[in-house]
Amino acid sequence: MADIQKQFEEFHDAIKLKRFKENEELREKRDIITKKIKKGVKTKFEEMEKDVPSLEFIDQGSYAVDLGIIPEDKDYDIDEGVIFDLYKEDYTDSVELKMIIRDILENHTNTPPKIKNPCVTITYSLDDEPAYHVDLPVYIKSKYDNNLYLAWGKEFSNQDNKHWDLADPEGLNDHIRNSFKDDAKKQFKRVVRYMKKWKDICFNSSGNSRPPSIGLTIAAVDLFSYKQSYNYLSGKFKDDDLGALKDLVSKLKNKFILKWDPDLEKSFYTIEYNLPVQPYSNVFSKMSNNQMDSFYQKLNELENALTEAESKSDPHEACKVLSPKYFGDKFPIPESKEARYQQVALSSAPSSNSAKGD
Amino acid sequence: MNIDFQELLQEKEYLDKVTEVESYNYELLFELRNGYQIPLTITFSPLFPAQLPVVHINEKYHNIPDIPHVMSSGLVCFLDKEGVIWSDIPERILDFVFDRVERVLISNSPQMEYHREFSYYFGTLEKTEPVFSVYTPEDEPKEISVLAMGGKPFAFLTDDVESRSLLSKLLNANINSYNLDKAYYIPLDYTYKGKVPQFDRFWSNGEITNIIRDHISDDTLLKIAKFSMNKKRYFYLLRIPLLTGDQAIIGLWYERVNHSLSKKVIPLIDDSIVDDFVVTPLFVFRNDDTTLIERGGGIKKPLNVLLVGCGSVGSDLLFMLARSGIKHFTLIDDDKMEIENSYRHFLGMNKSIERKPKVKLLKEEFENRYPNVQIQAIENEVLDTIENGEIELNDFDLILVAIGDPNIERSLNKLILESSTPAIFTWVEAYGIGGHALVVNNGEKGCYECLIDSELRLYSSFAGKSDVPFIKNMNGCAGSFTPYGSIDSMETALLASRLVLRLLDNDIKGNPLVSWKGSSKVFEESGFLTSDRYNQPKDILNQDDYEYINRSCKVCSNLKDVAY
Numbered sequence: 001m002a003d004i005q006k007q008f009e010e011f012h013d014a015i016k017l018k019r020f021k022e023n024e025e026l027r028e029k030r031d032i033i034t035k036k037i038k039k040g041v042k043t044k045f046e047e048m049e050k051d052v053p054s055l056e057f058i059d060q061g062s063y064a065v066d067l068g069i070i071p072e073d074k075d076y077d078i079d080e081g082v083i084f085d086l087y088k089e090d091y092t093d094s095v096e097l098k099m100i101i102r103d104i105l106e107n108h109t110n111t112p113p114k115i116k117n118p119c120v121t122i123t124y125s126l127d128d129e130p131a132y133h134v135d136l137p138v139y140i141k142s143k144y145d146n147n148l149y150l151a152w153g154k155e156f157s158n159q160d161n162k163h164w165d166l167a168d169p170e171g172l173n174d175h176i177r178n179s180f181k182d183d184a185k186k187q188f189k190r191v192v193r194y195m196k197k198w199k200d201i202c203f204n205s206s207g208n209s210r211p212p213s214i215g216l217t218i219a220a221v222d223l224f225s226y227k228q229s230y231n232y233l234s235g236k237f238k239d240d241d242l243g244a245l246k247d248l249v250s251k252l253k254n255k256f257i258l259k260w261d262p263d264l265e266k267s268f269y270t271i272e273y274n275l276p277v278q279p280y281s282n283v284f285s286k287m288s289n290n291q292m293d294s295f296y297q298k299l300n301e302l303e304n305a306l307t308e309a310e311s312k313s314d315p316h317e318a319c320k321v322l323s324p325k326y327f328g329d330k331f332p333i334p335e336s337k338e339a340r341y342q343q344v345a346l347s348s349a350p351s352s353n354s355a356k357g358d
Numbered sequence: 359m360n361i362d363f364q365e366l367l368q369e370k371e372y373l374d375k376v377t378e379v380e381s382y383n384y385e386l387l388f389e390l391r392n393g394y395q396i397p398l399t400i401t402f403s404p405l406f407p408a409q410l411p412v413v414h415i416n417e418k419y420h421n422i423p424d425i426p427h428v429m430s431s432g433l434v435c436f437l438d439k440e441g442v443i444w445s446d447i448p449e450r451i452l453d454f455v456f457d458r459v460e461r462v463l464i465s466n467s468p469q470m471e472y473h474r475e476f477s478y479y480f481g482t483l484e485k486t487e488p489v490f491s492v493y494t495p496e497d498e499p500k501e502i503s504v505l506a507m508g509g510k511p512f513a514f515l516t517d518d519v520e521s522r523s524l525l526s527k528l529l530n531a532n533i534n535s536y537n538l539d540k541a542y543y544i545p546l547d548y549t550y551k552g553k554v555p556q557f558d559r560f561w562s563n564g565e566i567t568n569i570i571r572d573h574i575s576d577d578t579l580l581k582i583a584k585f586s587m588n589k590k591r592y593f594y595l596l597r598i599p600l601l602t603g604d605q606a607i608i609g610l611w612y613e614r615v616n617h618s619l620s621k622k623v624i625p626l627i628d629d630s631i632v633d634d635f636v637v638t639p640l641f642v643f644r645n646d647d648t649t650l651i652e653r654g655g656g657i658k659k660p661l662n663v664l665l666v667g668c669g670s671v672g673s674d675l676l677f678m679l680a681r682s683g684i685k686h687f688t689l690i691d692d693d694k695m696e697i698e699n700s701y702r703h704f705l706g707m708n709k710s711i712e713r714k715p716k717v718k719l720l721k722e723e724f725e726n727r728y729p730n731v732q733i734q735a736i737e738n739e740v741l742d743t744i745e746n747g748e749i750e751l752n753d754f755d756l757i758l759v760a761i762g763d764p765n766i767e768r769s770l771n772k773l774i775l776e777s778s779t780p781a782i783f784t785w786v787e788a789y790g791i792g793g794h795a796l797v798v799n800n801g802e803k804g805c806y807e808c809l810i811d812s813e814l815r816l817y818s819s820f821a822g823k824s825d826v827p828f829i830k831n832m833n834g835c836a837g838s839f840t841p842y843g844s845i846d847s848m849e850t851a852l853l854a855s856r857l858v859l860r861l862l863d864n865d866i867k868g869n870p871l872v873s874w875k876g877s878s879k880v881f882e883e884s885g886f887l888t889s890d891r892y893n894q895p896k897d898i899l900n901q902d903d904y905e906y907i908n909r910s911c912k913v914c915s916n917l918k919d920v921a922y
Binding site: 002003004006007232233234235313314315316333334337340341342 | 372392393394421423424425450452453454456457461463464465796
């Protein structure tokens with residue numbers, strides 16, 4: 001079995017996105033925005049002569065659970081939930097609060113903020129290129145329960161497309177954060193990042209052809225198992241990311257079911273994975289049958305590549321299978337035998353000694 | 359060559375912290391291409407680069423891993439040196455050495471590697487004892503015997519006359535049934551996938567019990583259950599199917615150490631008494647039918663060969679064929695071993711003093727050297743022997759004729775063609791100009807008679823026509839050195855031996871003539887002329903020749919091929 005754990009770990013170091021506490025710039029951006037929102041909400045509500053609601057913020061997304069990777073397009077993505085201490089029963093229009101947020105941040109960046117269905121998006125640019133964006137999902141409470149509700153809808157959506165959706169951002173964070181411990185947790189994080197990088201490399205970025213990161217993450221929480229292998233040389237057990245990733249990929253592949261599409265008269269591999277928290281919806285629901293089928297095929301290719309890499313004893317050969325085709329050029333390839341050692345140093349020579357039969 | 363080894367090593371980027379321990383001996387860190395750094399020692403030979411350096415894993419800083427080709431001392435066996443030639447440029451040798459060392463250290467599927475070299479690793483066990491086996495392994499468990507001397511096993515065998523006499527010959531001592539102890543042969547039913555014992559790591563008694571139980575069928579277990587005894591020592595011969603598809607044969611010697619234990623048991627499979635015995639692994643040297651054939655070069659069925667003529671060519675032929683695995687020979691020759699021709703003869707000079715018949719001396723010599731070989735010796739002239747019914751040509755699988763007398767060979771040819779046994783005639787020419795071998799009676803036309811033309815010249819001859827017999831200078835003796843005699847007869851026997859093996863392998867069509875051609879220098883200096891055939895190229899002469907076949911040969915043309 002190829003021992004390319006070191007290469008996997010180097011790859012991980014190269015793609016890993018540091019958390020807020022390690023990434024001062026992003027942390028500052030977040031804090032500026034949250035301060036500005038607090039201040040803005042106070043001003044707005046005072047202008048409207050209403051009681052100023054208290055606000056809470058919640059880190060969401062890959063930053064919050066420490067599963068981020070450095071984006072291919074350098075468009076960093078921060079998710080910061082804004083929780084209004086208000087009741088949905090008093091706010092029948094779910095977009096009203098999002099518009100307030102949008103207005104507060106109107107002149108904050110060159111690119112105007114945008115109200116999307118699940119959030120308000122602030123885009124920061126660097127030399128006219130998007131440098132990162134901050135997604136701000138907006139939540140509200142209810143008079144009748146302890147749940148949070150996500151403000152869904154755009155500014156000019158029909159009334160039907162504006163609603164308060166049951167959500168549990170904290171629960172989701174906890175679910176992911178608490179799924180593994182210690183070394184298993186470290187490997188889990190690495191393996192999820194490998195999957196995300198693979199997704200960036202192997203899928204077209206347009207539309208919904210990429211499986212959503214949250215989908216991969218939720219599936220990994222469910223399916224990942226910690227793998228170590230015995231290193232004969234050192235005589236010790238050590239983490240086996242290749243084995244763990246391969247195991248996850250094949251388990252995920254097995255979650256697909258073959259579904260007949262009567263309109264297209266064709267079978268597709270499809271997958272459903274429900275959120276483990278409210279609203280328990282299917283995380284892959286936005287993908288079409290075709291896209292899911294292609295997701296399946298790509299998983300299959302990845303599984304084959306990992307199996308092939310595993311079968312090579314030469315680390316150069318093993319890494320060449322994976323890099324750059326599946327994981328991009330950040331995955332290191334150790335030098336080849338030919339590059340390191342001068343060849344033609346030996347050939348077989350018939351001699352009486354080698355002719356003897358036993 | 360004066361080489362600065364320190365500098366040589368330091369120039370390699372994959373080596374680090376090169377330190378001279380003493381002259382020729384260095385410590386260093388070797389970085390494998392997967393990033394693993396392993397401390398090694400390298401010891402150069404003063405004969406470097408003609409001799410390769412020796413590489414060890416440095417025990418001071420690293421454990422000795424349990425992987426193939428790494429010995430318990432840490433020695434990395436990176437190359438089986440036999441049959442390879444390496445560069446004589448020091449920089450390149452280092453690259454090649456570390457390439458090989460790396461290959462050992464990152465090699466795939468260790469278990470398979472171990473299994474491929476099961477015997478080798480088993481032989482490295484510290485307390486292993488060697489033992490012979492003349493028992494040919496079968497597919498069923500079986501009670502067999504072991505010859506033990508002073509409690510120590512010496513050889514596994516079956517208690518029958520044949521095996522006992524074979525072993526008696528091997529040991530040069532008489533072996534009777536009462537010298538033998540019981541032993542049990544057990545072929546495991548299922549492929550063993552586990553670790554191969556080596557160095558100081560033999561299976562524990564409990565492990566053995568588990569291995570046996572896990573690798574036999576219920577049926578086999580029932581059969582083994584009958585092997586229960588109340589003895590001080592127990593001997594087992596095991597056949598183990600390996601991952602490679604091969605089968606290893608090993609022996610186990612159980613010696614009871616709990617002297618209060620006294621009941622019928624089978625320590626091999628009884629895990630309740632594992633601590634009552636000490637087990638010694640036995641490294642089995644097989645001398646049974648299967649192994650001898652495998653090593654000899656592929657003669658599979660027991661063959662009965664008639665060898666007519668036991669002079670220098672005949673005796674060398676016998677020697678080569680016995681070493682190729684043929685075990686049954688009948689020798690016919692009426693000559694005695696004389697001092698004059700002893701130089702060229704296989705038996706050598708010391709055997710000629712007694713003036714004994716060659717067939718008798720050869721029988722003694724060969725049965726002594728190769729206990730599996732059985733020889734019937736007939737001291738008589740061949741035509742007479744056949745005529746008086748002492749032998750029946752149809753009883754043989756092959757007849758070899760190395761008499762060197764064309765007149766007798768011509769007559770013998772006729773008799774052979776009347777039988778159904780194929781034959782090979784072989785003879786050597788004088789002065790080292792060459793030798794020949796001819797297949798006859800192998801279906802189709804062509805026989806010894808075809809070689810002879812109306813002027814009584816042999817088609818095959820390398821010597822030109824001469825009325826003077828070429829025989830005189832063939833007789834080298836102690837007084838006069840004959841430059842070619844012995845080598846020529848050997849070369850001829852070799853030519854004939856290869857033909858025999860091809861014939862037995864069904865690799866010969868019809869009845870070809872093959873020849874080898876030597877130098878004509880001495881021959882011509884002695885005033886003789888070579889034939890036209892001699893002028894053909896060596897390689898052509900060495901190929902199967904069917905040109906000699908005489909379609910109207912009075913011996914073979916109307917005997918065979920009638921059906922066509």
